[in-house]
Amino acid sequence: MPFVEETYEIAVVGAGHAGCEAALAAARLGFETILFTVSIDSIALMPCNPNIGGSSKGHLVRELDALGGEMGKNIDKTFIQSKMLNESKGPAVHSLRAQADKQEYSRSMRQVLENTDHLTIRQAEVSEILTESAEHTEGRLRIKGVKTFSGAVYYCRAVVLATGVYLRARCIYGDVSNATGPNGLQAANHLTDSLKANGIEMFRFKTGTPARVDKRSIDFSKMEEQLGDKRIVPFSFSTDPMTVRREQVSCWLTYTNERTHEIIRENLDRSPLFSGAIEGTGPRYCPSIEDKVVKFPDKNRHQVFVEPEGIYTNEMYLSGMSSSLPEDVQYAMYRTVPGLEHVKIVRNAYAIEYDCINPRQLMASLEFKRIEGLFSGGQFNGSSGYEEAAVQGFMAGVNAVRKLQGKEAVILDRSQAYIGVLIDDLVTKENHEPYRMMTSRAEYRLLLRQDNADLRLRKIGYEIGLVTEEQYRHVIWKEQTIREETERLRKTTVGVNEKTQRFLSDHASTSLRSGMTLAELIKRPELDYDVLSEIDENRPELPEDVKIQVNILLKYEGYIKRQMQQVEQFKKMESRKIPAGLDYSDVKSLRREAVQKLNLYQPLNIGQASRISGVSPADISVLLVYLEQFKGGKREMK
Numbered sequence: 001m002p003f004v005e006e007t008y009e010i011a012v013v014g015a016g017h018a019g020c021e022a023a024l025a026a027a028r029l030g031f032e033t034i035l036f037t038v039s040i041d042s043i044a045l046m047p048c049n050p051n052i053g054g055s056s057k058g059h060l061v062r063e064l065d066a067l068g069g070e071m072g073k074n075i076d077k078t079f080i081q082s083k084m085l086n087e088s089k090g091p092a093v094h095s096l097r098a099q100a101d102k103q104e105y106s107r108s109m110r111q112v113l114e115n116t117d118h119l120t121i122r123q124a125e126v127s128e129i130l131t132e133s134a135e136h137t138e139g140r141l142r143i144k145g146v147k148t149f150s151g152a153v154y155y156c157r158a159v160v161l162a163t164g165v166y167l168r169a170r171c172i173y174g175d176v177s178n179a180t181g182p183n184g185l186q187a188a189n190h191l192t193d194s195l196k197a198n199g200i201e202m203f204r205f206k207t208g209t210p211a212r213v214d215k216r217s218i219d220f221s222k223m224e225e226q227l228g229d230k231r232i233v234p235f236s237f238s239t240d241p242m243t244v245r246r247e248q249v250s251c252w253l254t255y256t257n258e259r260t261h262e263i264i265r266e267n268l269d270r271s272p273l274f275s276g277a278i279e280g281t282g283p284r285y286c287p288s289i290e291d292k293v294v295k296f297p298d299k300n301r302h303q304v305f306v307e308p309e310g311i312y313t314n315e316m317y318l319s320g321m322s323s324s325l326p327e328d329v330q331y332a333m334y335r336t337v338p339g340l341e342h343v344k345i346v347r348n349a350y351a352i353e354y355d356c357i358n359p360r361q362l363m364a365s366l367e368f369k370r371i372e373g374l375f376s377g378g379q380f381n382g383s384s385g386y387e388e389a390a391v392q393g394f395m396a397g398v399n400a401v402r403k404l405q406g407k408e409a410v411i412l413d414r415s416q417a418y419i420g421v422l423i424d425d426l427v428t429k430e431n432h433e434p435y436r437m438m439t440s441r442a443e444y445r446l447l448l449r450q451d452n453a454d455l456r457l458r459k460i461g462y463e464i465g466l467v468t469e470e471q472y473r474h475v476i477w478k479e480q481t482i483r484e485e486t487e488r489l490r491k492t493t494v495g496v497n498e499k500t501q502r503f504l505s506d507h508a509s510t511s512l513r514s515g516m517t518l519a520e521l522i523k524r525p526e527l528d529y530d531v532l533s534e535i536d537e538n539r540p541e542l543p544e545d546v547k548i549q550v551n552i553l554l555k556y557e558g559y560i561k562r563q564m565q566q567v568e569q570f571k572k573m574e575s576r577k578i579p580a581g582l583d584y585s586d587v588k589s590l591r592r593e594a595v596q597k598l599n600l601y602q603p604l605n606i607g608q609a610s611r612i613s614g615v616s617p618a619d620i621s622v623l624l625v626y627l628e629q630f631k632g633g634k635r636e637m638k
Contacts, residue, residue, distance in 0.1 A: 004152035008034045010400050011146050011156045013126045013191075015043045017386045018162035018378025018393025020109055021069050025397035026160075027119035028068075029465050031404065034120045034154060035113065036146070038166060038186045043121075044074070044109035046102045046386065047165070047182030048209045050309045050317050053235065055085055056439045057387040058095035059418045059450040064391050065236045066457035068466025070112060071390045072235035078104040080311055081228040081248045091552050092445045096233055099251060101310035124148040127190035129159060131198055134372045141198060143373035149190055158400040161376040162393050165207065167192050167355035172272050173348050174326025182209075182352060192355045199370055201358040205434050206280030207384060208288050208322040211330055212347040213340070215314040222339035223252040223306065237454040238471060241544070252306040252339070256289070256321070260336040261300075264293045267329045273351065278324065280353040283384050283434040288322045288351070289333070304337055315346050324351035356382045359426040360601060365409035366396040366423065369602065375400050381426055384434035391419045398464055410464060413574055413607075415444050415567040417457060428601060428611045444570075446556065446563050451548055455479060482549045485542065489519040489554065494535055503535050522554045529554070573607035576627065587626045594619040 012023040015037035023035040037043060052075040053061055065072030081099035113121060127149045134142040145155040169187040171178045181187045196202060228248035234241055271290050272278045282288070287295065292302050305319040318340075323330060327348055334340050359381045361368055366381075368374045377396035378389035399409045412420035421442045426435060439445050448456070458475040461467035493515045494500050501511045509526050518536055521527050529551035533539055542550075553560065584590060584598040593614045603609040606627075610620050 001151075004150075005155070006034075006152075007155045008032045008120070009156055009404060010034075010158045010160065010397075011036065011126075011154055012160045012162060012397070013146065014162035014164055014166065014378070014380070015040075015113075015121070016162060016164040016378060016389060017044060017071065018164065018380070018389040018396070019160070020044050020113060021064070021071065021390045021394040022160040022162055022375075022377060022397030022400070023113065023119055024070050024116060025068070025394050025466060026401050027116050029398075029401045030118060031401055032118050032120075034122055034156070036122050036124055036126050036148070038123070038125050038181070038188055040110075040121065040123045042106075042181075042183075042185050043113065044106045045182070045185075046100060046105060048207070049319060050102050050307055051097055051099050052079075052105075052386060053095060053097040054387075055093065055095045055097075056418060056437045056441075057385060058085070058097055058235075059439075059448065059453070060387040060391050060422070060437060061235050062096070062237070062450045062453040063417050063419050063457055064387075064394055065238070066453040066467075067394065067461040068464065069390065069394045070109065071387070073238065074105060074109050074112070075100060076234045076236050076239040076244055078108050079244075080308065081251060082232045082244070083226075083229050084233060090446075091449050091451065091556070093439050095439075095450055096235055098235065099228075099249070099307060101312075103310050103312070124150065124152065125186070125188050125190065128194040129161075129191075129198060129371075129374065130155075131371060131374075137372070139370070141371045143371060157404055158373045158375065160393070160396045160400055161374070161380055162378045162389070162396070163188060163191065163380045164389070165352055165354040165379055167380070168353075170353045171350045172278060172353065173324045173350040174270060174272065174329070175277075176327075177272075177277070183347075195357075200368070201361060202355050203358055203382060203432075204280040204353060205356050205379075205382060206278055206282045206351055206353045207286070207379075207434060208282065208324055208351040209349060210289075210318040210321040210323060211334060211345045211349040212309065212315045212317055213334070214344040214346055215308070215316050217342050217344040218252075218306065218316065219339045219341065220252055220306075223254040226251040226253055226305070237458070249308050249311070251308070254304050254306065254337055254339050255301040256304060256333075256337055257301055260289075260333050261293045263329065263333045263336065264290055264325070267325060268294070270326050270329065272324050278351055278353060281433045282351075283436060286322070286384065286434075286436060288324060289320070290323060290325060306339070318349075321349070322351075323349040325349070354379070356380050358382065359431055360428075362427050363409075364411045364423060364427055364604060364608070365399040365402075366392060367399060367403065367409070373400075373403060379434070382431045382435055383422070383426065384436050388422060388435070388437055391422065395419065395423065398466075410460065412457075412460075413570075414442070415447065415570055417453075418442055418448055421448075424608070424611065428603065428608055430613045444563050444567055446559055447567065449552070451545070451552070455482075455549070478546060478549075481542065481546050482553070485540070485546065485550045486519070486553055488538075489522065489550070490517055492518045492536070492538070494518065494521070500535055507531060519554050522551065523557070570607060573610060574605050576606035576624070578603060578605055578609065578623075578627065579630070587623060589622045590619055591616070598623075 026033040079098035128147040130145040131141040134140040309315040375396040377392035462472040
């Protein structure tokens with residue numbers, strides 16, 4: 001029988017946040033790319049929370065933007081409330097979060113995709129990956145294309161899998177179990193078998209979402225109003241701050257109570273989470289309300305944020321109350337919450353199970369170790385969250401292109417970006433639950449702030465080819481301006497005069513006994529760069545983002561220097577490369593567990609080896625000695 005046959009350079013499977021970034025990166029770099037989705041209407045869908053960013057996730061979005069990704073630009077166009085989180089704490093944990101208009105976010109991203117050169121969008125379910133034996137490599141396969149459920153074949157040299165939560169998806173609440181993707185969308189039921197047939201190890205994970213309720217049935221007078229920031233900071237470094245000044249909607253805060261928890265406890269036997277009906281492993285750091293009540297019995301209340309899903313809908317999202325309890329129990333427990341006594345549910349809360357991979361099968365480039373040209377990103381890699389998905393999709397798309405160009409993969413390390421931390425954690429650590437990014441996972445978080453992502457990563461984006469000459473030159477100017485201003489402040493001394501002493505007294509700051517530089521004054525907790533403008537007579541007019549950098553660099557100078565010294569040590573470990581294909585059973589004195597783990601993960605360098613679970617510092621010492629001998633020619637590879 002005749003069938004459709006087409007040829008592209010790169011195929012991307014899935015059009016969620018990972019797939020969108022992968023496809024855009026590949027097409028913008030000039031490679032003919034086809035993007036597959038089970039439904040065109042699900043492009044950049046937000047099936048769960050209606051926001052982008054948040055603690056550590058905001059860092060990821062700004063890093064993605066600095067590299068040339070799209071998510072930051074898209075949320076800047078479609079947000080309905082913006083807030084900088086953790087402002088009462090240090091700058092390392094400040095993180096931007098924006099409430100999105102879900103429909104507008106999806107529509108806007110779809111418009112970008114549809115108008116990108118070299119990009120074809122196709123609504124079809126990919127049911128098989130097509131492989132062949134790789135040349136000159138024993139036991140390794142090479143990708144040659146994909147096949148859809150209809151039988152159409154699309155030949156290509158690289159494939160990015162970004163299937164999200166759609167593979168053999170099952171939505172569950174109470175005794176109800178539907179074989180669908182999120183929001184009743186079609187699941188992808190056939191690709192898993194093909195992946196397993198190609199030797200890919202699969203996991204079964206689970207996530208969940210709360211009910212959506214009718215705004216008209218909520219009594220907001222019993223809740224605390226949560227307003228957006230007066231000064232809005234855009235996610236994208238390319239967005240003019242003047243263009244994001246707009247009227248914002250309110251979110252609302254309420255709390256569960258003992259009656260809520262009592263209803264949940266009384267009905268735990270009807271929860272598929274506890275009855276065994278759900279097979280998948282759920283996320284530890286985003287638990288359902290049932291999980292919270294069981295695991296934290298001493299807490300008599302939990303926060304519930306009531307968030308709008310968009311401007312042109314009355315649907316409200318009950319953040320903090322994800323559940324898979326039966327429909328009648330959902331009504332009972334929600335109606336015990338202040339303000340929700342007469343609430344009407346528009347969409348039930350549910351849990352969703354799906355197939356994903358064990359990410360230890362990936363290299364740091366997000367290419368499969370055993371299948372040349374096959375990359376993957378997003379929740380398919382065992383992570384959670386839109387932001388984690390988007391950055392992985394981007395890196396997978398970029399590295400698929402680099403593979404075809406014959407160039408070295410772009411691999412960000414843990415000292416360069418949260419993206420580096422995320423991917424390194426996925427490919428080197430045991431991953432038995434959906435991974436979530438957190439600021440505490442980053443050892444060098446004072447250096448990896450969300451405010452300096454452009455200074456850290458714009459140059460890399462420019463080298464990749466996704467940052468313009470103009471954007472690159474702006475960063476060079478910004479770096480120089482920051483250097484010049486910090487140097488000026490170090491050289492500018494204020495004397496012991498009446499004006500200075502009065503200024504210090506007004507700000508509850510110790511008076512001077514001798515002259516002091518403005519840089520030294522900035523380090524005082526009660527003072528900062530902006531406040532000192534009153535006694536800084538020769539201050540130049542500078543953009544807000546430059547002022548922020550100057551203030552942080554001087555105020556936290558000691559801590560920053562200390563962290564940079566730690567990074568130097570880290571870099572030494574990362575620079576100690578390990579020969580590809582090393583058989584660790586040849587390394588005498590390594591413990592058996594270390595041999596097994598090192599042979600399994602095949603780390604690129606000593607730093608990566610040291611982060612593998614089951615590899616001790618003593619094992620690393622043994623390995624270093626072996627590599628020195630190997631380097632000296634005393635050992636030969638098998």
